[in-house]
Amino acid sequence: MKQYSDLEFLRLSKWQRFCYKFLAFFAAIPHAIANFFIKIGKGIKTAFVKVVDEFRDIGLTFAHGDWKTKVSYLVMGFGNMARGQVLRGILFLLFELVFIFYMVTTGGYWLSMLPSLGKQGPTKEYDPIYDTNVTTYHDNSFKILLYGVLTIFFIVAFIYTWRLNVKQNKIMEGILKKGGKLKRDKDDLRSMVDENFYKTLLALPLTGILVFTVMPIVFMILVAFTNYDGNHNGYSNALFSWVGLQNFNTLFSWQSAGGGQSYSATFGEILTWTLIWAFLATFTNYFLGMFVAMMINKKGIRLKKMWRTILVMTVAIPQFISLLYVSKMFARNGLINLTLGPQGLGWIKEPLPFWENATWARITVIIINIWIGIPYLMLITTGILMNIPADLYESARIDGANAWQQYRKITLPYMLFITGPYLLTSFTGNMNNFNVIYLLTGGGPTNSAASGAAGSVGYTDLLITWLFKITQGTEAQYYLASVVGIMVFVVVALISLVVYNVLPSIKNEEDYQ
Amino acid sequence: MSQKEVTSKRHMGLKAANRVSNTAIYILLTIISIVWLLPFVFILLQSFRCETDRGMVGYILPKVWGFDNYIKLWNSDFRRWYINTFIIALVSAVLVTVIQLCMSYTLSRFRFKMRGPLMRFMLILGMFPGMLTMIILYRVLADLGLTQANAVPGLILVGFASSGMGYYVSKGFFDTIPKSLDEAARVDGTTRLQVLYKIILPLAKPIVIYTILTAFMGPWGDYVFAKYVAFGTSAGYNVAVGMYSWLSNDQIGNWYTTFCAGGVVVAIPVTILFLCLQKYYVEGVTGGAVKG
Numbered sequence: 001m002k003q004y005s006d007l008e009f010l011r012l013s014k015w016q017r018f019c020y021k022f023l024a025f026f027a028a029i030p031h032a033i034a035n036f037f038i039k040i041g042k043g044i045k046t047a048f049v050k051v052v053d054e055f056r057d058i059g060l061t062f063a064h065g066d067w068k069t070k071v072s073y074l075v076m077g078f079g080n081m082a083r084g085q086v087l088r089g090i091l092f093l094l095f096e097l098v099f100i101f102y103m104v105t106t107g108g109y110w111l112s113m114l115p116s117l118g119k120q121g122p123t124k125e126y127d128p129i130y131d132t133n134v135t136t137y138h139d140n141s142f143k144i145l146l147y148g149v150l151t152i153f154f155i156v157a158f159i160y161t162w163r164l165n166v167k168q169n170k171i172m173e174g175i176l177k178k179g180g181k182l183k184r185d186k187d188d189l190r191s192m193v194d195e196n197f198y199k200t201l202l203a204l205p206l207t208g209i210l211v212f213t214v215m216p217i218v219f220m221i222l223v224a225f226t227n228y229d230g231n232h233n234g235y236s237n238a239l240f241s242w243v244g245l246q247n248f249n250t251l252f253s254w255q256s257a258g259g260g261q262s263y264s265a266t267f268g269e270i271l272t273w274t275l276i277w278a279f280l281a282t283f284t285n286y287f288l289g290m291f292v293a294m295m296i297n298k299k300g301i302r303l304k305k306m307w308r309t310i311l312v313m314t315v316a317i318p319q320f321i322s323l324l325y326v327s328k329m330f331a332r333n334g335l336i337n338l339t340l341g342p343q344g345l346g347w348i349k350e351p352l353p354f355w356e357n358a359t360w361a362r363i364t365v366i367i368i369n370i371w372i373g374i375p376y377l378m379l380i381t382t383g384i385l386m387n388i389p390a391d392l393y394e395s396a397r398i399d400g401a402n403a404w405q406q407y408r409k410i411t412l413p414y415m416l417f418i419t420g421p422y423l424l425t426s427f428t429g430n431m432n433n434f435n436v437i438y439l440l441t442g443g444g445p446t447n448s449a450a451s452g453a454a455g456s457v458g459y460t461d462l463l464i465t466w467l468f469k470i471t472q473g474t475e476a477q478y479y480l481a482s483v484v485g486i487m488v489f490v491v492v493a494l495i496s497l498v499v500y501n502v503l504p505s506i507k508n509e510e511d512y513q
Numbered sequence: 514m515s516q517k518e519v520t521s522k523r524h525m526g527l528k529a530a531n532r533v534s535n536t537a538i539y540i541l542l543t544i545i546s547i548v549w550l551l552p553f554v555f556i557l558l559q560s561f562r563c564e565t566d567r568g569m570v571g572y573i574l575p576k577v578w579g580f581d582n583y584i585k586l587w588n589s590d591f592r593r594w595y596i597n598t599f600i601i602a603l604v605s606a607v608l609v610t611v612i613q614l615c616m617s618y619t620l621s622r623f624r625f626k627m628r629g630p631l632m633r634f635m636l637i638l639g640m641f642p643g644m645l646t647m648i649i650l651y652r653v654l655a656d657l658g659l660t661q662a663n664a665v666p667g668l669i670l671v672g673f674a675s676s677g678m679g680y681y682v683s684k685g686f687f688d689t690i691p692k693s694l695d696e697a698a699r700v701d702g703t704t705r706l707q708v709l710y711k712i713i714l715p716l717a718k719p720i721v722i723y724t725i726l727t728a729f730m731g732p733w734g735d736y737v738f739a740k741y742v743a744f745g746t747s748a749g750y751n752v753a754v755g756m757y758s759w760l761s762n763d764q765i766g767n768w769y770t771t772f773c774a775g776g777v778v779v780a781i782p783v784t785i786l787f788l789c790l791q792k793y794y795v796e797g798v799t800g801g802a803v804k805g
Binding site: 146190193195197201204206208209211212214220223292295298300301307309310313314316320322328331333334339343376382383438439463464467468478481482485488492493496 | 531535538539541542545546548549550552553555556569570571572573612613615616618619623625635637638640641642643644645646647648649650652653670671673674675676677678704705706709730733734736737752753756757760765769772773776779780783784786787788791794795796798799
């Protein structure tokens with residue numbers, strides 16, 4: 001690809017610049033990939049060096065340290081306690097005791113089972129006393145995977161804490177050698193609300209995120225490499241086990257599955273619609289919302305507050321009420337069809353297939369989404385529109401620009417620049433807009449070609465509603481759901497990466513503070 | 514024609530054009546207002562319809578008016594669902610606000626070694642669909658005994674535990690409070706904690722109210738996870754899950770008007786609260802959109 005110099009680049013029109021940047025981004029991909037691998041190589045090298053350094057430091061600390069330090073290698077926190085930092089010492093020791101207790105009682109079992117995810121499934125034995133078959137449950141794959149992951153988290157945390165304990169001993173010895181004074185417990189407590197206040201503040205939120213977001217995501221990523229489904233629930237019917245990349249092969253294979261289309265064809269169809277939906281939902285709302293905001297903002301329009309309040313009210317009403325009601329309004333025997341039909345105005349003979357025909361359903365969903373989204377966008381854009389410097393319009397008017405030219409040359413560029421990041425989040429948000437699709441159509445109308453092994457797939461299904469559907473019922477395919485989830489992540493990450501590199505309005509965080 | 518006449522004529526032309534466009538805008542805005550409000554008016558009207566047919570009908574004005582639907586609503590499980598949702602909304606409003614403010618204040622004000630990696634990590638985490646974690650969270654909650662009839666504490670726990678991820682809007686707000694304020698106070702010897710509650714919190718009132726408001730409104734529309742956790746036990750439903758079940762094909766004939774009444778009962782308090790605090794909400798969403 002031809003490289004432009006800065007001067008040549010400035011001479012291009014806006015559209016050409018955008019294309020240039022866009023192409024440059026893709027042209028840079030091979031290079032970026034190469035760089036990525038070089039970086040990984042370097043990263044491995046530095047990591048290796050660092051590990052060696054750590055080990056050397058640990059050894060040297062042990063060799064040069066006094067007896068308090070040496071005891072601390074076995075009894076964590078001993079050095080702290082012996083040197084007067086009782087609080088830290090007790091915390092270290094407590095952590096060590098909890099860890100040892102956990103590993104001896106249950107952690108060891110979970111860890112040893114992790115490679116196989118359980119050896120003995122439920123067994124049925126004849127019980128002569130009650131004259132029935134009695135099922136005995138043994139291993140539980142689900143718990144093994146869950147607690148196995150937790151145990152690994154715990155071990156990493158322990159190693160880190162142990163290393164911290166050793167480091168602290170070294171630092172303490174250094175301070176004492178120079179004749180300095182160590183921090184007392186009182187100082188530690190004070191620093192929790194002062195220079196270390198951030199640690200205090202982050203402790204609770206980060207624990208929550210770790211336990212309720214990170215851990216489940218790690219778990220579900222691992223599930224993508226197992227055969228966990230309704231028939232292998234890991235406990236009451238059969239264990240599940242590692243299957244490697246088989247599930248990814250299933251999703252991308254072209255062979256027909258369960259008498260229907262292949263998984264990859266279904267996946268491709270849903271992905272295409274998801275992208276179309278996200279694009280249309282984002283931009284129709286954006287432009288129409290901006291249009292409504294501009295109408296209300298226009299000089300000379302009265303009752304501005306009233307118009308805004310009317311629209312804002314619809315934001316307040318919980319979405320499920322409006323969505324469910326509107327979905328019923330458009331139903332085959334709903335208000336609209338009955339009003340237009342033979343009993344009502346008699347304009348149509350047959351009910352309009354709002355939810356029965358694929359194209360109709362898709363268009364209706366987008367239109368109702370406009371109804372849902374405009375008030376929200378109106379709110380957002382009103383404030384920004386009012387911030388555009390008025391003298392820009394003033395001078396444009398003097399130059400004889402008409403309203404459309406003013407919009408195209410001033411309003412739109414300004415808005416796009418300011419709301420660029422918002423558009424991106426809104427796009428990815430729409431890709432995962434479960435509520436609007438599920439409450440309106442439930443994913444339907446059913447795509448009979450796609451149904452089969454892939455669950456019941458509809459024409460308005462997004463990847464996210466498909467994911468939900470395949471985790472429902474006794475035939476739930478959790479492994480497939482987690483593969484789909486990973487694919488959603490890949491798509492969202494790719495789009496974000498491209499947009500972040502092409503958009504001009506990625507501001508340096510510190511700049512606007 | 515003199516120069517003056519030309520300009521005045523042009524002026525009049527502009528004025529006329531302006532009047533035409535303003536009229537067009539009024540007409541459009543009126544149509545928009547009607548389209549946006551009509552469905553809610555319909556819901557309100559349907560909730561007073563007391564005919565024997567309680568299903569969907571093709572007319573708007575009820576033939577028989579009355580409060581039967583509200584009485585039926587009061588005697589149904591709806592009472593329980595409403596209380597459930599209200600408790601979830603109230604408790605989440607407090608907990609989520611505390612968590613989000615901790616998170617956003619820290620990321621806005623402190624510069625520590627792991628800050629950049631932490632924010633990038635959370636950005637990447639946010640790209641995974643939240644739906645994915647439901648399967649395991651359900652099983653974990655089931656192990657803790659917090660599903661089905663006990664769904665309320667379970668939903669609160671899950672809702673607030675990972676709410677730290679949504680720190681963006683309030684961080685953007687904290688970024689606009691000048692850092693020199695903190696530094697001046699720090700010179701005077703106050704601790705970071707004192708800076709937070711003596712200087713920052715009073716200034717952050719709009720964003721605190723915004724966070725409380727959104728955290729309170731969220732649970733009223735929460736459908737999918739609530740459905741998952743309640744798992745078919747009516748006592749654990751929230752309003753969204755419960756009322757959705759009324760619209761299934763075999764229920765709708767009996768429960769459609771009751772659904773409308775329920776919608777009114779759910780919407781009124783939330784809407785009033787929202788309209789009172791509108792100013793803060795607008796500030797919040799605008800700031801959030803600008804700062805990404």
